[in-house]
Amino acid sequence: MRIAVGRRGGAGRLTVPPRRRDAGVSWWRDAGTSPWWRGAAAVAAGALPAFAFPAPSLWWWAYVALVPWMLLIRTAPTGRRAALDGWLGGIGFMLAVHHWLMPSLHVFIVLLAALLGALWAPWGPLVRLMLAGAPSRARAWAALAVVPSGWLMVELVRSWEGLGGPWGLLGASQWQVPAVLRVASLGGVWLVTLLVVAVNTAVVLLVSVRALRVQAVAGIAVCALAVGAAAWWAPAPRPSGQVRVAVVQPGVIDGAGGAERRFARGEELTRGLAGRADVDLVVWGESSVGTDLSARPEYTARLSALSRQVGAEVLVNVDARRADRPGIYKSSVLVGPRGTTGDRYDKMRLVPFGEYVPFRSVLGWATSVGKAAQEDRRRGDRPVVMTVGESPGQRGLRLGPLVCFESAFPDMSRHLVRGGAQLLVAQSATSTFQDSWAPGQHASLAALRAAETGRPVAHATLTGVSAVYGPDGGRVGAPLGTDRSGAEVYEVPLAGATTPYVRFGDWAVYAALAVLAGLGAVGTARAVRRRPAPGTPVPPARTARGSRVRPGR
Template identity: 75%
Template sequence: MRGVRIAVARRDAVRRLLVSRWWRAAAAVAAGALPALAFPAPSWWWFAYVALVPWLLLIRTAPTGGRAALDGWLGGLGFMLALHHWLMPSLHVFILVLAALLGLLWAPWGWLVRLMLARAPSRGRAAAAVVVVPSGWLMVELVRSWEGLGGPWGLLGASQWQVDAVLRVASLGGVWLASLLVVGVNTAVAVLVSVPSARTAAVAGLAVCALTAGTAWWWVPSPRPAGEVRVAVVQPGVINGVGGAERRVARGEELTRELAGRDVDLVVWGESSVGADLAARPDLARRLAALSREVGAEVLVNVDARRSDRPGIYKSSVLIGPQGPTGDRYDKMRLVPFGEYVPLRSLLGWATSVGKAAAEDRRRGTQPVVMAVGDEGLRLGPLVCFESAFPDMSRRLARDGARLLVAQSATSTFQDSWAPGQHASLAALRAAETGRPVVHATLTGVSAVYGADGAPIGSPLGTQRSASAVYDIPLSDATTPYARFGDWPVYAALAVLAVLLAAEAVRSLGPLSRPGRPGRGRPVPPARTARESSARRGR
């Protein structure tokens, strides 16, 4: 009977352990998903400052470093899944695979959180955590910003696109500094609620974050207007079915003709607004040239077609003047994984059979282009689709002399999801970072325009609209600190982590090198046996 009771007790213990592990795993996934609510469509920007707290508190209670890394991975999986849930209709089950792979990036971050916050950290360690934990998070954002891993969509700092003070922070250090600020506040709040002995350090951390935002607001001036340009955005709306490409061009022409007499300087169409190579379709090129003459402005279209002068399909921003294409052309450089090409197609080509992955890889452009528009020579920097998510691309265009940035996009595949709003919000960050106004023009919404400080200009065109809109956009020649100095917050975060690793190495080796204690270069005395110890005590 005793053996039976022991067996039953062991079985119950194992069952409780498994249940507790499953509940902890589910809690990690759910906690990791919370920050997605800070992005459009919910746009709870204020929630970003506490959204990481449940995840941080869960990780700090992990019994081992391995378990903390697992909590980090599962939370990262939840975050990626919540942030990209609108991809499910296109990728189906493959979205789970991608989320699990990207979630692995947060495993080292989970280990780092436990290292800094486990048990009862000292005041000094808690204060250091407010800097170290955000630095670790930034490394995750940096790695996943690589195009091959999906690009910098959903960087935590981008959730603050409508907060003036944080936009000023972005002009100082880009979206990277904004992410550091948000994670720093979360870390300080986590310390405040979980480590009573370190509450002073937590309050100090919150003060530093507030001081950073205040310094940016005071030190970085708002861009001063230097001229103005009148830009029209043409959004044809959802057009599907047979002959969709031709009907889309026809609707674009109809909306553009309505702009005649409104004294616009530039008309912008969305991504894939023209579905035929203009060199192979001189009739279409002549129609667009006539449209430019009728409106009295050049038209920036986006051609998504197989080129006649080189092999493959390109997405290209093409400027059309009264005489036809002006010769200014930009070929998209950074393509959407699976949407426009399949990474490692020989290995992952099966994704085309379970979702809407690209059946044929599109070709890449080789360099950014700055276009001259109109008689006054307005310098325009075009971006295509999710290239507006990459801070370095808009910064490069601004440094090359672009005074206006234009992002041509199409999110019709995800029309009734969070994607259109999230995509449009990125333009506000790019404007604030570069000190250049940004026009985000789409086929089906959301189309929006942001000034050089990231503030919205006029009213956006929503996803239910088929219309054109005219925006009077102040230009600026100011150079923001971020445009001048680049990704310095990333290097600062790397330096913080390097110092931490060096300090941990010294701490672990320190006792071995202290005088009078066993250590390196000193023989370790043999352990006394129990009999020897008893004999010494009996003397």
């Protein structure tokens, strides 16, 4: 300790100089001011929402998962730093939600996360604009609409198929909450996302601005009342009968001849349904048939024999090169006692890198570092509604097929229902990611699609998780997990009512766009009002002490 002679205390008086302002500051405060520590904190905070999705499936966590990230952004010293915090948090979010892709994409997933994480860069300054400092009451109420609307625009853009599709939408974390599923029937998963982010925004105000705690609690209460009102007011699915659907899950089959052995296992499991139950439809998973049925009539004959034995048509999925046109297609094909019925749906939306490589001439190198598609699959050109069990004088069941991650797109199931589908069937295969969170996440999407459309959804996979959900999004029966190989029959309730989401579509998205447009209009009007009129003299600048600085001095 340094000892000095005091100037005012007389000779010989000992004084201790004050400590430097930054001496002894704890490491966590240094971390908050260091750009490197702040960047690491942004990445970690952005990853937190992943725990709201399966497998952890902590649905309640979604309502506070964004709080650390938003608290960090609101303290950003500049708008540029807020944009960087938004980008880094977006990287953390994409890596955490899609971490199960790492064995397939390896280092390439980091590049994808960096590109898609940039979508959150504009959201950072928006959060800072609405929440930084001590917002007024009016700005606090506006933040409850503006911040969620900004987040929803990020989800909307990244939901484009070419950017990976709508996997990990924040609203999808609420797939097991019945009251919130009623909200989805009103405005789809988009409206649920707005609700979840609004609660996060209110919690940020609650913990950071003491003067606005009343408004923050009121905002949370309004969100809770909105959920309760939706659960009470939203029209419930109107029962219109039931159908017995059998889901066939062969399980993990590796090694040489896997396609043929998988087909044989599907035959064995389907044959076991004969006499066991009065089945109306048998569903196999994605890529359950590895050859084109028109080129191999013996496979069609085997499937037709199964249909006769069980007394129901079989919906299979063919992953093969077509005989009647060039290229490989993934197709849902309905087979009856007399062969294929003529109903065929070719998958329209393909998985980037898994089924095709975007801009292959530029990104084709991804095939050398991961399991990207060596050859692009071909696309179908239209959705198809099939008819099952139709007979003279009796109308059959109207079926809307989806393949793999098409079940993640709200618009596809909505269009099928508008086309008359009574039952939605998603055929999937997530065997590549068998021991990850992916199978559970994929199966949970069916609950959202069921609640949005008011139609039951059967999610059939090769290796699990296979599950069936009723028209209200509630689970029907027990799912077939990733450790199962078997066939299960589900008594699936049908419904005839049309949900507001099917009728009015993505109105929640347009409402969010209107909120952001209103914010832009207000900002423009204020900028114009503050701009001095032409010819108005500019007042002289002032020094730190308030004295005027005269020109020429």
